[in-house]
Amino acid sequence: MAMMYSEKVMDHFMNPRNMGEMEDASGVGTVGNAKCGDIMRIFLKVDDDGVIQDVKFKTFGCGAAVATSSMATEMVIGKTVQQALKVTNKAVMEALDGLPPVKIHCSLLAEQAIHAALWDYAEKHGVKIEGLEPPVNDIEEIVGDEE
Amino acid sequence: MEKRFVYADHSATTGVRPEVLEAMLPYLKEEYGNPSSIYNMARRAKEALEHAREQVQKAIGAKAATEIYFTGSGTEADNWALKGVFEAYAKKGDHIITTAVEHHAILHTCEYLEKVRGAKITYLPVDSEGFVRLDALEQAITPETILVSVIMANNEIGTINPIEEISRICHEKGVLLHVDAVQAVGNIPIDVQAMGIDLLSISGHKFNAPKGVGALYMRKGVNLPSFIHGGDQERKKRAATENIPGIVGMGKAIELAVAEMEEKNKKLIPMRDRLIREIEEKIPFAKLNGPRENRLPGHVNFSFEFIEGESLLLLLDMAGICASSGSACTSGSLDPSHVLMAIGLPHEIAHGSLRLTFGRENTEEDVDYIMEKLPGIVSRLREMSPLYEDYVNGNVTPIIMKK
Numbered sequence: 001m002a003m004m005y006s007e008k009v010m011d012h013f014m015n016p017r018n019m020g021e022m023e024d025a026s027g028v029g030t031v032g033n034a035k036c037g038d039i040m041r042i043f044l045k046v047d048d049d050g051v052i053q054d055v056k057f058k059t060f061g062c063g064a065a066v067a068t069s070s071m072a073t074e075m076v077i078g079k080t081v082q083q084a085l086k087v088t089n090k091a092v093m094e095a096l097d098g099l100p101p102v103k104i105h106c107s108l109l110a111e112q113a114i115h116a117a118l119w120d121y122a123e124k125h126g127v128k129i130e131g132l133e134p135p136v137n138d139i140e141e142i143v144g145d146e147e
Numbered sequence: 148m149e150k151r152f153v154y155a156d157h158s159a160t161t162g163v164r165p166e167v168l169e170a171m172l173p174y175l176k177e178e179y180g181n182p183s184s185i186y187n188m189a190r191r192a193k194e195a196l197e198h199a200r201e202q203v204q205k206a207i208g209a210k211a212a213t214e215i216y217f218t219g220s221g222t223e224a225d226n227w228a229l230k231g232v233f234e235a236y237a238k239k240g241d242h243i244i245t246t247a248v249e250h251h252a253i254l255h256t257c258e259y260l261e262k263v264r265g266a267k268i269t270y271l272p273v274d275s276e277g278f279v280r281l282d283a284l285e286q287a288i289t290p291e292t293i294l295v296s297v298i299m300a301n302n303e304i305g306t307i308n309p310i311e312e313i314s315r316i317c318h319e320k321g322v323l324l325h326v327d328a329v330q331a332v333g334n335i336p337i338d339v340q341a342m343g344i345d346l347l348s349i350s351g352h353k354f355n356a357p358k359g360v361g362a363l364y365m366r367k368g369v370n371l372p373s374f375i376h377g378g379d380q381e382r383k384k385r386a387a388t389e390n391i392p393g394i395v396g397m398g399k400a401i402e403l404a405v406a407e408m409e410e411k412n413k414k415l416i417p418m419r420d421r422l423i424r425e426i427e428e429k430i431p432f433a434k435l436n437g438p439r440e441n442r443l444p445g446h447v448n449f450s451f452e453f454i455e456g457e458s459l460l461l462l463l464d465m466a467g468i469c470a471s472s473g474s475a476c477t478s479g480s481l482d483p484s485h486v487l488m489a490i491g492l493p494h495e496i497a498h499g500s501l502r503l504t505f506g507r508e509n510t511e512e513d514v515d516y517i518m519e520k521l522p523g524i525v526s527r528l529r530e531m532s533p534l535y536e537d538y539v540n541g542n543v544t545p546i547i548m549k550k
Contacts, residue, residue, distance in 0.1 A: 013461060019531055030533060034495030037455055037474060037483070041533040058533040062457035062474070066531065 005063055006097035012067035017074050022056045027124065029116025029135060032109050038065045040113040042073070046121055050080050057113070064103035068110035071095050081118055081129050087111070112136055153468045153513045157353075157445060157506035158302050158330060163396065164355040164507075170399040171357070174392040182389055183378065192391050199398025203362055206401040207328075207347060208338035216363045216381050217394050221329040221350025222252040223374070224363035225296075227385075228325040228346045229256045231371030232294040233266055236323075240291030244322075246271045246279050247489040248306075249298050252348075253327055254485070257296075267291070276438040277306030277490050284313065288320045295324050299331040303473055303486040303502060304437030305446030307335060314343030323369060329353055329361075333404030334412075334443055345369050349401075351393065355507075356400035360393035411507050415444040418505055422447050422514050429522050432547045436487065436500060445505030448473075450487075450496045452547045453535040454528040459501055462527065466520040473500040495534070496546055 005013070022028075022043035032039040038061035045054040055073040059066050072092050076084040089107035093099050099107060116135035122128065163171075174195060180188035182196050197212065204212040218224045229243065245257055247270045260266035269287045272280050279297055288295075295317045300307045310326060317324040325346040328337060333354035339347055347364040351357060365371060377386025419442075426433050432452040451459070456474025463470050473484030474497075482488070483497035492500075503517065529535040537543045 010461075013458070014465065016531065021536060034498065034534065037494070037498040039533050041536070058531060058536055060453065060532045060534050061455050063461045065455075066458060 004100045005067075006099075008071075008095070008097045009064060009067040009099065012070040012096065013063040016057075016066055016070040018055050018057060018070065018077070020056045021058065022054065025056075025117075027117045027119070027121025029113050029118070029120050031112045031116050031135060032061070034060065037061060038106060038109055040065065040069050040109050042069070042113040042117040044076075044117045044121055046081060046125075050082070050127070052076050052079055052081065052084055061106065061109075062103070064099050064106040065109065067096055068092050068099070068107045069113065072110040072114055076114055081121065081127070084114060084118060085129060085132055087114060148512070148516050148519055150467055151513070151516045153509070153516055155503040155505055155509065155513065155517065156469045156471050158443075158502065158504040159471055160352050160358065161355045161506055163357050164400065164403070166403060167355055167357075167396045167400045171392040171396040174395050178391075182391065183380065192389075195391060195395050196389055199394045202398035202402045203349070203364075206332070206337070206405045207349070207364060208340050209364055209366075210340060211367060213382070214364055214367055216365060216385055217389060217397075218361045218363055218374075218385060219359055219387075219390070221327070221348050221353075221361040224348035224350075224361045225250070225252040225327055226256050227363050227371065227374040228348060229253065229260060229294070229296060231374060232323060232325070232346070233260055233264060235371050236293040240289075240293045241265065242267045242269070242289055242291040243294045243296065244269045244271060244284065244287050244292060245296045246273060246298065248273050248277055248301055248303075248486045249296070250302055250327060250329065253296055253298070273306075273489055275490050277301050277304045277436075277486065278438070278441075279308050279313065281309070281312060281316065284316055288316070288322055292320070292322050295322055297324070297326060299326050299328040299337070300335060300443050301437065301486060302330045303484055304448050304490065305443035305504075306437050307331070307441040307443065309441075310342045310344065318343055330443060332401065333408060334445070336408070339364055339366070346371075349397075351397035351400060354400050354404040356397035357393050360390055360397045362397070407507070412444045415505050415509070418509065418511060418514050419445055419447055421511075422503065422517065425514070425518050426521070429518065430525050431549045432545055433525075434496065434547045436490065436492070443504075445509070447503045447505075449501050450492060450547070451499045451501065451525050452496060452545055453532045453538065454499045454525060456498055456500050458528050459499070459524065462524045463501075463520065466524070468517060468520060471502045471504075473502070474498045493546055 025043040026046040027044040030041040041058045043056040057069040059069040089111040093107045180192040182193035200212040257268045323345045329350040345366045349362040351360040436448040456472030473487045487497035
């Protein structure tokens with residue numbers, strides 16, 4: 001199994017960035033389900049200017065699920081919520097030097113986890129994020145579109 | 148302990164042992180004759196072939212060496228048994244009974260027979276430890292039933308099925324019994340005559356023979372049609388120039404495996420039981436999959452709640468430990484192993500399964516090393532897991548009770 005992952009995926013899996021919880025998160029999003037074997041939870045801390053100051057994640061899933069969560073947190077930190085929305089699963093995959101085809105759904109899950117946390121933040125703070133859709137919890141629905 | 152390399156995946160495959168390689172080498176080098184030719188060198192290859200056949204015959208208690216047919220794999224033997232019986236017994240019926248916990252070599256062949264050839268297939272349920280339900284077997288047999296195919300020892304959870312009882316039920320109703328013994332050969336005693344087995348599949352690489360060689364035992368009187376068409380090899384039933392080095396290797400390997408089985412199991416059973424005990428003592432929310440009795444000697448399978456199997460395998464690999472899992476992520480599908488589903492595990496528990504299978508070269512130090520690494524790896528993944536966080540925060544009730 002290890003050989004099918006890029007060095008970057010293995011690095012983020014072995015040394016996950018921003019792994020943990022956040023007590024005073026501005027927004028929290030959880031996507032996926034244990035049935036299909038992947039769950040991601042993202043915590044965001046957003047300042048008054050709408051800039052993401054801190055991100056934490058927790059993931060139940062395979063090596064790719066952990067690595068995409070880790071990479072996604074790195075890619076949204078320091079961005080505005082509007083910019084964070086533009087971090088796509090493709091960008092996360094490219095940053096990891098690619099994923100095996102069967103693991104593409106992990107990157108979609110990471111994208112959706114960020115969106116879910118942004119949605120939670122927007123709802124709690126009465127903020128409108130242009131272009132943000134309600135989170136999709138069942139990732140199989142969007143995996144279908146991708147293939 | 149210093150970092151070790153621990154190969155604990157013997158149910159996946161094993162390495163060729165030196166004695167086996169030594170037996171094979173002449174047939175890879177100077178003794179390369181084709182057994183179908185007539186000169187002296189070819190005769191020597193033919194003798195080696197027949198000697199290996201006798202070694203396999205003795206190892207499984209067959210009446211005659213002519214009941215052994217060499218194949219290219221255990222999978223081929225399984226395919227041959229099912230497709231062959233379906234074809235040869237078409238006049239009697241079209242119903243085949245198998246179980247929900249078979250290897251894919253059986254299950255996918257059954258699917259093919261069902262979808263393409265119009266066979267009727269019954270998949271027997273198993274109990275929570277993976278044993279075939281005998282009452283279900285009795286009820287499933289109809290006048291159209293031509294074959295029952297049951298796995299002797301389960302590759303994923305190690306369950307050893309009561310083959311004699313299954314055979315008695317089949318033969319009372321005049322139905323043939325095929326047994327997939329790929330995981331059993333060399334690990335538990337097999338006597339096809341005493342056990343009442345009509346067809347039996349063997350795979351060499353599970354007991355230190357090379358990959359690419361297997362065998363089908365076909366009891367005299369069970370006359371299956373040729374599976375590979377071509378020359379007259381294997382008494383016209385399995386064409387193709389014989390893989391003499393592989394077959395010689397399998398003969399030597401099965402002879403050694405059976406001769407050393409008792410000694411090996413005296414070592415492996417206590418190792419297995421100690422690993423099971425220590426995991427249960429030291430790792431909370433861990434559940435043994437498969438039975439404690441009637442279990443393959445070196446076979447351990449646990450589910451760890453809140454974590455996922457592939458992550459577990461990657462971290463174990465980093466620590467030098469080779470193992471496997473029934474997680475969906477290791478199979479490339481979204482569903483976890485059909486065996487773990489069949490014994491009634493919920494998805495989230497099936498995803499967190501770990502199989503450790505020991506063989507002849509493993510030692511108690513390997514168990515020490517696994518127990519040095521595994522608890523920390525499980526904790527590390529739980530620290531990462533949102534499911535474990537939910538449990539710690541009191542938001543969910545665990546499925547596996549804490550000891």
